[in-house]
Amino acid sequence: MRVLIALAVLLNLPSVPAGAAWQVHTSTDRMTDRPVTDASLRVPGATLHLHCEMGPTIRVDAPLPPRSDIGVNYRFDQRALVPRMVFVSTDGRNLRPWMGAPRAGLQAVARAKRLRLEIFGPSGVQFLDFDLTGAREALAKACP
Numbered sequence: 001m002r003v004l005i006a007l008a009v010l011l012n013l014p015s016v017p018a019g020a021a022w023q024v025h026t027s028t029d030r031m032t033d034r035p036v037t038d039a040s041l042r043v044p045g046a047t048l049h050l051h052c053e054m055g056p057t058i059r060v061d062a063p064l065p066p067r068s069d070i071g072v073n074y075r076f077d078q079r080a081l082v083p084r085m086v087f088v089s090t091d092g093r094n095l096r097p098w099m100g101a102p103r104a105g106l107q108a109v110a111r112a113k114r115l116r117l118e119i120f121g122p123s124g125v126q127f128l129d130f131d132l133t134g135a136r137e138a139l140a141k142a143c144p
Helices: 002-011 102-111 135-142
Strands: 023-028 035-043 046-051 055-060 069-076 082-087 114-121 124-131
Touching: 023 135, 035 124, 035 135, 046 102, 046 124, 046 135, 055 102, 055 114, 069 102, 102 135
Parallel strands: none
Antiparallel strands: 023 035, 035 046, 046 055, 069 082, 069 114, 114 124
């Protein structure tokens, strides 16, 4: 019983900063009932979420056409610009521009200092600029 109470208290704690503006969140997975931890970084217009199991995800504030393909360009630091067509989630808010294994996307974020992203939506181009300072520390807390 004490374990259940302690777990309930831990899951309801407010987010704690994990570096620059990173937040580390713990919630309960509705399918498995297990605690899940992720890290997020907010900028005007969107939030970058780092999920241990799913990798990085961008959640935009203004919905895009759901279940559609949207053009994006992204660039870590001064590396080459990467153009992609990405699928928009059914709620029109989530994008995953990174190809490959989720862990590879998390490592790319952890190694970089900056991520710039252009989203070519129906109402024009949205530019997002993430300062990734503290990403490595946030990931260490979220994905030990």
